[in-house]
Amino acid sequence: xxxxxxxxxxxxxxxxxxxxxxxxxxxxxxxxxxxxxxxxxxxxxxxxxxxxxxxxxxxxxxxxxxxxxxxxxxxxxxxxxxxxxxxxxxxxxxxxxxxxxxxxxxxxxxxxxxxxxxxxxxxxxxxxxxxxxxxxxxxxxxxxxxxxxxxxxxxxxxxxxxxxxxxxxxxxxxxxxxxxxxxxxxxxxxxxxxxxxxxxxxxxxxxxxxxxxxxxxxxxxxxxxxxxxxxxxxxxxxxxxxxxxxxxxxxxxxxxxxxxxxxxxxxxxxxxxxxxxxxxxxxxxxxxxxxxxxxxxxxxx
Ligand SMILES: CCCCCCCCCCCCCC(=O)CC(=O)SCCNC(=O)CCNC(=O)[C@H](O)C(C)(C)COP(=O)(O)OP(=O)(O)OC[C@H]1O[C@@H](n2cnc3c(N)ncnc32)[C@H](O)[C@@H]1OP(=O)(O)O
Ligand SMILES: NC(=O)C1=CN([C@@H]2O[C@H](COP(=O)(O)OP(=O)(O)OC[C@H]3O[C@@H](n4cnc5c(N)ncnc54)[C@H](O)[C@@H]3O)[C@@H](O)[C@H]2O)C=CC1
Numbered sequence: 001x002x003x004x005x006x007x008x009x010x011x012x013x014x015x016x017x018x019x020x021x022x023x024x025x026x027x028x029x030x031x032x033x034x035x036x037x038x039x040x041x042x043x044x045x046x047x048x049x050x051x052x053x054x055x056x057x058x059x060x061x062x063x064x065x066x067x068x069x070x071x072x073x074x075x076x077x078x079x080x081x082x083x084x085x086x087x088x089x090x091x092x093x094x095x096x097x098x099x100x101x102x103x104x105x106x107x108x109x110x111x112x113x114x115x116x117x118x119x120x121x122x123x124x125x126x127x128x129x130x131x132x133x134x135x136x137x138x139x140x141x142x143x144x145x146x147x148x149x150x151x152x153x154x155x156x157x158x159x160x161x162x163x164x165x166x167x168x169x170x171x172x173x174x175x176x177x178x179x180x181x182x183x184x185x186x187x188x189x190x191x192x193x194x195x196x197x198x199x200x201x202x203x204x205x206x207x208x209x210x211x212x213x214x215x216x217x218x219x220x221x222x223x224x225x226x227x228x229x230x231x232x233x234x235x236x237x238x239x240x241x242x243x244x245x246x247x248x249x250x251x252x253x254x255x256x257x258x259x260x261x262x263x264x265x266x267x268x269x270x271x272x273x274x275x276x277x278x279x280x281x282x283x284x285x286x287x288x289x290x291x292x293x294x295x296x297x298x299x300x301x
Contacts, residue, residue, distance in 0.1 A: 040068030041282035046100075046126050048072045048118075050109050050167055051136030053080025055244030056187060059270030060134050061088060061102075063278050071102045072122045072130060076137070078106035100126055109137045109163030110155075119170040129174035131182045132281040135164045138187065138205075140246060142198040153201045160205035161212070168216055168234070175232055176220075184220075184234040185280045186213045187273070188292065193238060194300045210236050210292055217290035233289040235280045240296030242268040263298030 047064045051057035053075030061071045065088045073088070075081035081104035088102040103125055107118040123129055138160045141152035164186050175182045191199055192206025213236045220232035241247055241258055247267070259267065276295050279285050294301070 041278070041284065042132065043068035045069040045132045045281065046072065046122075046128060046130045047132035047134065047281065048074065048122055048130035048167075048171065049134045049136060050074045050107075050163070051138060051187075052084045052104075053077045055136075055246060056239065056242060056270045056273045057134070057136030058084045058087070059274040060136060060277050063271065063274035064132065064134075064281060065089075065102060067278055067282065069132060069281075070100045070126065072105055072125070073102065074105040074107050074109075074118060074137075076106070076108050078104065081106060109135070109167055110158040112166055115163075115166040115170050118167075119174050123174060129178050129180055129182070130171060131175070131180060133167065133171040133182065133184045134277055134281070135167050135184075135186045137163055137167075138246075140199070140202050140249070142202065142249075144198055145200045148200060156201035157205050157208075160202065161208040164209050165212060168212065172216065172220055172232055182232045183281050183285075184213075184216065184232060185277050186234070186236050187277075188213070188236045188238045190238045190240045190294060190296050190300050193292070193294075206238075210238075213292075214290045221289050231289075233280075233285070235285070235289060236292045237273060237276050237280070238292055238294045238296070239273045240268055240294070240299040242270055242273060242295075244270055258299070261299060262296070263301070266297065268295060268297055 042064055045068070047069040049057050049061045049064070049071060052061045052071070052073035057075070061073050061084050065071050071085070071088055073081045073084045085102045085104040105118055105121055107114040109115055119129070139156060141156050143149070143152055168184055168186065171182070171184060186209050188209040189202070189206040191203045192210050195203045213234045217234040220234060222231050240262065259265070273295050276293050280288065280293065
């Protein structure tokens with residue numbers, strides 16, 4: 001183990017420190033430099049958001065951009081991703097984030113080659129890896145267990161679980177090889193905690209996201225040390241019923257039942273989830289990793 005204050009990380013590799021930084025003789029990173037307290041919490045961040053073309057992913061993209069992040073908005077639906085970027089004031093508008101123009105990307109997160117190319121394209125476009133990665137891409141193929149097809153199982157697991165594995169792995173590889181710290185936020189669901197009628201595939205995928213994220217948090221927390229932060233943090237967000245195109249497919253009689261079960265008495269908005277994601281993306285959550293943050297109005301607390 002390299003001695004504290006040596007400027008070397010736990011493997012003896014040089015720490016990525018800002019120019020002119022000198023480790024205090026005590027070796028303990030000093031309190032955060034004053035210039036960290038900026039009015040935009042994500043001023044220098046490059047954020048990759050998957051599923052950015054709709055619902056929660058679009059709301060996350062808007063919120064991160066408001067905090068100063070440059071957003072790489074990725075979706076299976078390129079036109080939808082481009083629409084999100086237009087909303088952010090990216091290509092085609094005069095507003096540009098401090099870190100460069102917001103940009104749309106197309107990729108199917110369930111395909112390894114597509115995810116590899118996505119990270120290559122993002123780094124080629126911005127000359128750095130994304131320091132914030134939010135995986136929102138997901139879908140449902142609801143059916144009772146007794147009737148669920150293998151294809152409905154396979155597709156939901158491929159997108160919702162394998163997709164998050166591929167994106168988390170590719171992003172972490174890029175951050176570690178660049179010596180950069182980061183915050184990875186994976187969108188699970190309260191269904192991953194309690195299950196749900198008609199969703200054996202979806203519930204399994206979302207429960208898997210929680211376990212994947214906790215394990216990634218254990219492995220990545222110390223890989224990259226930084227003068228005023230440590231490693232790559234990985235957290236899950238577990239939304240409840242949020243009003244998006246995904247929930248519009250739910251039979252009204254089910255929606256009527258669930259609203260009565262929510263302590264706060266109403267469905268959530270995508271912006272409610274975006275607020276929690278932004279907190280986890282920022283240094284305000286600098287000592288939080290491996291957490292599962294429920295955004296449910298109290299449903300199934
Ligand atoms: C008392 C229970 C209250 C409901 C609790 C629900 C909690 C769920 C919280 C989820 C929050 C997070 C959501 C999320 O992550 C994003 C999504 O996944 S949105 C999609 C959520 N999907 C569902 O909830 C499944 C909805 N159901 C269906 O799509 C269809 O029912 C299904 C395709 C499974 C079957 O369709 P069909 O054969 O046409 O049967 P019916 O629709 O007529 O239903 C028969 C019967 O079963 C009852 N039922 C169906 N789904 C649910 C359910 N999720 N929870 C409880 N009960 C359900 C339905 O009401 C019918 O009951 P009857 O008494 O016979 O009318
Ligand atoms: N809406 C809700 O109540 C809840 C949603 N969630 C999760 O939040 C995330 C976002 O959901 P919503 O915004 O509600 O859904 P949505 O359907 O509005 O948006 C999902 C987006 O993901 C994209 N997508 C789907 N498959 C993809 C793939 N293979 N590659 C890349 N992009 C893909 C879609 O094109 C779409 O733009 C999902 O992971 C969902 O499971 C979790 C809990 C509750």
